[in-house]
Amino acid sequence: MASKDLAIGMIFLLQTTFGMLGNLSFFYHYIFLSFTGCRLRSTDLIVKHLLVANSLVLLCKGIPQTMAAFDLKDVFNDFVCKVVFYLHRVGRGVSIGTTCLLSIFQAIMISPRNVRWAELKFKAPKYTVFSLFLCWIIYIAVNIIFPVHISGRQNTKNITNLKNFGYCASVHHDKISDSLYAVLLSVPDALCLGLMLWASGSMVYILYRHKQRVQYIHRNNVSPRSSPESRAAQNILLLVSTFVTFYTLSSIFQIFLALLNNPSWWLVNTTALLASCFPALSPFVLMCRDASVFRFHSTK
Template identity: 50%
Template structure:
């Protein structure tokens, strides 16, 4: 076994373990708040959908790749291959849409009271909630073609098949058909990415304007920099930047692989490592930035309002 393969195996295992533990910790955190009868902020509700998408991505990418990396090659049948690819694509689609809605909602929340977004602040939770549910449905529909194409590796009967993973395969397509199919699948992603970049840029602009105003104020009893909105905005901007980075690198790998008829195992593995990057790193950033624990969360009880400051 080559050194590069050993490194990839260790990375697969580390991603799967760390990503599963960090996402599980956040799930446990929200479950405990639910049993404590706490009413969470709307951003937490969106983050819960993001956690579900992270689990789908990790379980459908990390676990099979880890098993494959350690020698199990033909452990999936046709149904298993179709299912993990379909669920992975759904998780990937919901991940980008949830991150986008998180950014949009926070941009609306911190917008000035005198801006045109004032009325939208009240209506945004209802509209974005509908959009989140619609993104699940859209992801189910857009990716419905994947289960029809993916087959188990042991069912390959001719060399026209393109090996997409070490444990599954897909038929080799004509370049024109492949390009059209890629464009069709990329339309929702491009839309969400542009919306995400726009809302993030707007938040940076709002924070910059506030910083400029604060330069002329020598003494103030309230600092926006120390407010929960400011910290939440910084965290969301960090999550969005991390997502854009991993998504861009993943797209580069996917385009590179599509131009090669038979991609090497190392290239396929690197693409998988990058695609699982955000579901692994994202929850760690959330835990670090929010200092999430049962004694450091701002929440509202159903009967009494209880505010506990962030550490």
Template identity: 45%
Template sequence: MISKDIALGLFFLLQTGLGVLGNSFLLGLYTITLFIGPRLRPIDLLLVHLTFVNDLALLFKGIPKTMFTLGLKNFLDDVGCKLIFYFHKVSRDLSLCTTCLLSSFQAITLSPRNSWWAQLKAGAQKCMVPLCLFCWAFHLLKNVMILSFMRGPMKNKTITQQDFLYCSVPFPATLNLAMHILIVFLPDFLFIGIMMGTSGYMVFFLYRHHQRVQYIHGNILTPSVSPETRATQTILFLVILFVCFYSLNSIFILCIQNERSSWLVHISAFLAACFPAFSSFFLIVSDSHVYKNFLALLDKRILFG
């Protein structure tokens, strides 16, 4: 019979492997299409960035988690723990930032010509790359504190306020809670607030558009869904997925602050990897441009020589 640790390790390995496979497929498809395929939409540049940082988040979280649950206990030293947690946190924050940019860009794209958002349409596409670079610089600096506090596994658990099973953070609980609120949660809440605001605007826009189309066509015709509407629906679902998994994971992180439990850490790790792992398959299924780009590359015999 397979032990619980082995079953848990195989589960994390499956989650990480499937997620990396889905993100790598999209990343490769978008990259090939960018150079030799049909012209990409402006929003596809943000999707490329999202799949890349999701891949990083899965690798930096899934590989050490799988190694630990399969029986490798002390495979990371202080330097290894610093780098693993630092780059995982940076990539996870970049996933949040990119999802926020996707929601904001699509809201600007949908805005009518007479709205004040219309003034941002012309410069929105030009600002994509600078905004992504700004997100990298901001989150690399924001998470520098991890390099100072993260340590390898400690034998004396009485002085460790937060135990991550294969790494630890040896500082007082009050300081840890204050840093989470000030350094971690407040910027994240700002991005989530922007996502919720732009998502609410897009839902309102789609509702009014649906009412207008129903009034024009009546009950006789069934109008087809426009590409803009499909893209908006896809981004809305991405935002919903991210907010749901982020909220649940944040709750478990706060629970870990007060109670040391290996299962809380495992559940938190699973929730943290859900969006990076599942969002790629959602994009593959829901975004018609993925299928069209794949067929276009097949016609050119690029994928199979």
């Protein structure tokens, strides 16, 4: 085994372990709150689905990449490759969609209490379950033809027009079909990204205006700590910047991976690492934003 394969295998293993511990710990926190009878917020259900989607991404990307780096590729036959790639794509899509939903619902909840927003504030929690169900259905349907392009390496020995991912391979079709399929996959992601940026920008603007209105209260506060509005805005920006940074980088590398017929070892592994960065880090960002997590652990 080459030293570079050992190094990348350890990186994938640490990333997957670190991310799974974060997602499972946060999920356990919500399970504990449910059993103790605590009232959960409407956004907590969205966060739980985000944690499930993140775990799906980490399991279906991190574990296969780790096994491939350690030269344990025999288990990846044609069926396993199709299932693993499909579940990863669904998990990735739902992770994007639920992050978008989280931002939109938070923007609605902190919106001004005027006539225009009052009805939406009242109805939004009722549509949480439907929105999550629709999110799963959309990405399950959009990615249903994804396994057609994936095959086990042992089944592609006589095929020259393929792209090697280490443990599985992608078979190329005609460029028009590949381009149309790439657009089909990108439209929901681009829509979610745009909505999330709009919702997060709206939250920052609302919090800024609220801070301006109550500035005279904070002016009399001699504490060096920043105001609650500023801390909330910083937390929103932290989550959004984490999402946008890693998914933008991941998308760029995915484009290069799709355009090159024979991608390098470095490009394949870097793309896989970036694809799992947000699922691995987001639970820790969410825990930093959720004060109830620290109250829960401090009272145990």
